[in-house]
Structure formats: structure tokens, C-alpha cells
Amino acid sequence: MEKHYAERIVSVPRSFIREILKVSIDPEIISFAGGLPNKEYFPVKEIQAAAEKVFASVGADALQYSNSEGLIELRELIARRYHEKQGLDISPNSILITNGSQQGLDLLAKALLNEGDAVLIEEPGYLGAIQSLSLYRPRFCPVEVGTEGLDVAMLDRVSTASGAKLLYTVPNFQNPSGVTYSEATRRSVAEIAKKNDFLIVEDDPYGELRFAGKMKTPLYAYAPEKTVLLGSFSKVVAPGFRLGWLVAPEGLYGKLLVAKQAADLHTASVNQYIVSRFLTDNNLDDHISKIIDAYGGQCKAMVEAAHRWLPPQVTLWEPEGGMFLWGQLPAGMDAMELFDFAVREKVVYVPGAPFFTNGKGGSTFRLNFSCSGAAEIEEGMQRLARAFAAYAASGKIRC
Template identity: 55%
Template sequence: MATKFADRMQTVHRSFIREILKVTEDPSIISFAGGLPNPELFPVEAMRKAASDVLAESGKEVLQYSTTEGYQPLRKFIADRYKSEKGIEVDPEDILLTTGSQQCLDLLGKVFLNSGDRVIIERPGYLGAIQSFSFFQPEFVTVGLENDGPDLNELEKILAMDKVKMFYAVPNFQNPSGLTYSAEKRKAVAELMAESDTLFIEDDPYGELRFMGEHQTPLSKGYLKDNCVLLGSFSKIAAPGFRLGWVVAESEVRDKLVIAKQASDLHTSTVSQRIMYRFMKDNDIDAHIEKIRERYRRQRETMVECIEKYFPEGVEITKPEGGMFLWITLPEGMSSMDLLDTAVAHKVAFVPGRPFYVDGSGENTFRLNFSNSDEEHIEEGIKRMADCLKDFFSAKK
């Protein structure tokens, strides 16, 4: 069969994170590996009522095929929330509802990428975007991340290259690093992008999850008006199982995305869209998000405090003001892949950093997820990791 597969299948591999999650099915393992929201915060009862009401009142309509663009009242809800929460104007007609924001990446790849086109991603970069764009056989070019955003000198040089089709970025609580672009960096990036023909793709699944510091305006639509798209998701603030996301794009781009989506799945689940809208309309979503923020703030603080207390010297960490992840850097010469084997034996798991680097670097880095554990398990898991690290460090002496 190998000779029958398309050439593109040679460049795309299984998600490393999904493979690690198989290991963590063992209930005795404390897992910081997955990018999972905390299920204790899922609004189960409110969703049950929303589903019941929708099916009781509009069952025949909801179970029928629908339009590709998505349920209009839900698109208007998203646009209104951009205005009230972010201070930016978005036309509901420029919103396309998708099957998770991951589908946005696939559609953008189909619409924009030819084999050999250059795609800029952050270093380290979001693994889901690397996997999705890889199907279209681009050349990835990476821009390094500083504490407040991308290295502007690197970015300017890259944008001067030929065939740089798009720049994919996660400016808020970046996955995997947890870093956030400052207002100054957002403005500077927008100025560089405005001088180029490169499409800016802003993925913002974590923007609502700020639990300390000041909210930042989206780079696209806030600082950069044209040649940009903005992605969003209900997965982190409501229910990932619904697989509901969206893309905001001006009409010419949106129309092409609609064509690509029609070829992919006709439309996103009408049932999911209608239930989500009913949930949003009938409940105080701001109060629900505030509960998530408060829980994640406590879990993040616990993880940072435990790392500072138990980890050996020489380990660097990011201290995010929101989101779901923080990033660990070990001294040069140490392998987080090797550390993972030892950690799993000690019943704790994380994601090594190397899969987040398309150039094969990042051997001494790894990602920790704090959202899907309570404080007690976070402390115990960090203690287990600290024991592994101390043994690791001793063996290197």
C-alpha cells in the first residue's frame, strides 16, 4: 500500500501529544501533557437544558442540513462580544463557523498554500498548526519568541524573503510557551505586516482566559485592519466536545473559505451551533468564564510555586498571566525526551519540547499544562518531576 499513498503523507506524522495521551490513560499517572480544559468546569446542567429546549422547540429544523456560513444568531453573538469585550468592530457576515478552530487551519491551508510556499511560525510553535499546514508541503520559517513577543529583527528579515505566504501566530498565552505579545510588540508586528503581502493569521483560543494583568487588543482587526484573519473557539470557555470555532475574514477571503468548507463537510453541526447559542443566550457567560479564570489562576500559582520550591537550580520557567500552559527550559545538553521516559516510570507525564520546533531544536525544553489538575495533584506531580530532575542532573555531573 505504501506506493499508493499521496506524497503529502510522507511529511505529516501523528500528533505527538495524542500519542502521549495514550500513556496517560493509566489513572495512577499525573498528567501535565494534554492541552485539556478542566472538566469540573464544564457547564453540564446548563448545556443539558439548552439541548433539551432547542430540540423541543426546533427539533425538525435543527436536525436538518443548514448553511455553510453557520447559524446567524451565533455569528452575531460572536461579533457583539468582540465589540463589548475587545473593543473591535466585526461584521457578523465576516464570520464563518467551523468544526473547531483546528478546521480553520486546514481551510486556510487549502485556500492559500501551494507546495513550497513559506509559512512563518513561532519558535516554539503550536503543534496542531504545524501538523495541519504540513499537509500542503510548505517551507516553514521560524521566528524566535522573546518574553514580550517575536524577535522583530528576525521577523523583518523573514518577511523580505520570496513566497512568504502567511505568518501564523498565537499572541495570547501562546501554546506551548504561555507567552503573550505586549501592546508595543503588537503594534510593531502590525506595522511590519502592513508593509508586506504576507497574510497574518491570529489564533486566539486562550484570549478569554486572562486571570492577571491587563487584557490586550487583538493584533488583527485591532492594529492590523487588512490582510489578516482572526480565529476563535468555544472549546476553552464552554465545551471542547462540541468542536465549535470560527474565523473572521474579509469577504474575498471568507468566500474562498466557504468554498473549501463546502468541499470538506458542507457545514458544522447545526445541533452544536444551536445548543451553544441557546447556552450563551440563557446564561451569564461572563460569570462562567470568571469561574474558569479563578480556578486556572490558583492552579497556575500552585504550579509556579511548587516548581520554584522543588525543582533544582538551573531550570527556567515562563510565568503566564493566563491560558493553560507554562514552558520549561533545562540547561543545555539535557534531553526532555530522555526525561519523559524517567518521568512516566515515576507516574508523571509532560510534553517534550522538540515536536514544537520544526528545525529539530528544543531538545532541552518541555511544556506543562496546569488547567486539567487540582492543586493537590499539581504539587504531587511537580514533586515527582523534581525527583526525576535531581536524578537527571546528578547523572550529568
């Protein structure tokens, strides 16, 4: 059978994060390694009510095949929200409903990437995107992310040298670093995209989960004709529907639609009806504000507990929203080595190295705060402190 495999699939690396998640199944483990939204804030009752209404009022039509673009009511609701929340004028006809924003990436790669095409990625960057794009065998060109977002001088240099076709970016509360691009960075990224003629893929799954600071301008607003926006209901409603969307310029939209038809005809119609009903009958802002309050409190608790318990040389990048806290270990420490001690203390996180494609990032790590209450965070940080102590006592630290 092996000889039958496509070249693209043979070279995909195993996911280290999946290995970690296997360790996390032990119920005694406190896991800061996940990336899930907190299910306590899923609006189960409201979704149930919406589903009942859909079955009663739409009936069989909600269960029939539907168009590949997606339900027009849902696309109108998304367009209206872009207008109200971000001042963006987006036509429902430029919105394509996808199975989560992950599918948006696959469709974009299918429509845009020839083997060997250069793709600009954030470093550290979102692994799901890198995995999805890697099946189309591009050449990845990493650009460093700092506390202000992408290093724009490096972006200019690398995009010029590589002739890159697209940039994949998460400008709000990035996964894994939690970083939000500054306004100046956004303006520069858009200018460089125009100058060097590459497409910006602006993935924004966490943008509405802001618990500190002020909203920034979407890259789309600076360069609408050079930007594809990806959005998702996974973090603000629930991920189990697999409902996301993309916004694309007209010509590209047609190509993405062909790719969507070929991929799975259309996204589940019943889910689109239910979420449309939910959004119409409920105030999404009120719902999101509950999530923000919770995540903001959990993030604060985690930062404070880290300061209380972890060695003072550990640096943390405090995010203004989202679900992740990014950290850097003191000189000489390695997050993968610390991980083994942490598992023994029954606490896990994600070492940062897998988010880098060039072997860097060994001293970095990612903590998830969306799924842990204050008490668990406190206990987890104490365990992590013990792991640090054991690591220090092991003589493994290089200095």
C-alpha cells in the first residue's frame, strides 16, 4: 500500500501537541496544554431553543442539501456584525461558509498554492495552519513575531526575496504568543502586501475575546483587495457546529467556491439554520461579555500565580484577550526538558519549539487559561514551581 501514497501526505510530521494531549487524559493532571474554549460558557439552552424553532418552522428544508456558498441569512448576520463591530462594509456575497476557519485554510491553499510557492508564516505560528498548508507543499518563510506583532522589516525583506504568494497571520491574541499587532504594524503589513503583491490571510478566531486594551483596525480595512478574512463561531458560540467563514475578493471567491463544492458540497445546512436562529433570538454581545469576564479573570489569576510561584527570571507576555499566555524560561533552560519534570508533578503545558519551523524557541512555552478556574490555576502553578525546582536540582540546566 505504501507505494500508493501521495508525496504530500508522506512528509507530514506527527503532531507533538497530540502526544501531549494523550498525557493529559490522566484525570490527576492539571492541563494548561489545551486550546479549547470553556464549555461552561456554551449557550446550550439557547442553542436547544433555536434548534426546536428550526425543526418546527423550517422543518425538512433545514435537512436538505443546500448551496455551497452557505445560508444567506447567516451570511447577512455575519456581514451586519462586521459593519456594527468593526465598521467593515462586507457583502454577504463575498462570504463563504466553511467547516470552521480550518477549512478556509484548506480551500485557500487549494485555490492558490502550487508546489514550491512561498508562504509567509508567523514565527511562532499556529500549528493547525502550518499542517493544513503543508499538504500543498509550499516553501514556508517564517517572519518573527515580537510584542508589537510581525517584524515588518523582516516581512518586507523576506517577502521580497521569496516572491511569496501569501501571508498567514493571526493579528489578535495570536496562537501561540497571545500577541496583538499594534496599529503601526498593521498599517505596515498592509503596505508591504500591496507593494510586494502578496495576499494577506487574516485569521481572527479570537478577536471578539478582548478583555483589556482597545480594539485594533483589521488588516482587511487597510487592504481589502489584498486580504482574505477568516472567521469562526467556535470561540464565541461553540466549536461543535464546525461553523466558520471566509471573506474573499470576487474572482478568488469563485475559485474557493469550486474548491468548497469539490471538498464536501456545502457545510451542514441544519447547523447554519440553528446558529442563525440563535444569533437572531439572542444578544451575542451579552453572551460574549460573559466569556470575556471569565477568561479575563482566569488570565489575571494565571499571571498573578505565575509571579507568586515561578522563578522571577521567567518572562510572560500578558495578552489583551484570547486564550493563551506565552512565556520564556530563564537562560539555559529548555521547555521540552522542563516538560518531563512537569509531567511528574502532574501539570502540563505546551513547549514552544513546535511552533517554530527553524529549531528556535526552545526556551518558550504556551499556557492555556480558558479552561481552568482560579483554584486549579493556583495549584497548577505550585506544581510547575516544583517542576522548576526539580529541573534545577537535576543538573541538566546549561549555564
